[in-house]
Amino acid sequence: MAKRCIICDENAVYKIKDTADFYCQSCAEDNFGDLSVLVSVEEEALRLKQALEQKLDTTEEHDV
Numbered sequence: 001m002a003k004r005c006i007i008c009d010e011n012a013v014y015k016i017k018d019t020a021d022f023y024c025q026s027c028a029e030d031n032f033g034d035l036s037v038l039v040s041v042e043e044e045a046l047r048l049k050q051a052l053e054q055k056l057d058t059t060e061e062h063d064v
Helices: 025-031 041-063
Strands: 014-016 038-040
Touching: 014 025, 038 041
Parallel strands: none
Antiparallel strands: 014 038
16 A cells, blocks of 8 residues: 655655654655655565564464
């Protein structure tokens, strides 16, 4: 499911770490002087996927 910008409702590409605040490229540039303070939505999705896969691997090892 695509995340939406909290300002303009376009597809989000950035978020504030550890929050549910998502921003599109344009709104992020307009509202933040330094985009490095934001997390890429894609990076966050990959991090969550890896954490989930690790959790599943650990659970499967205990089930054996």
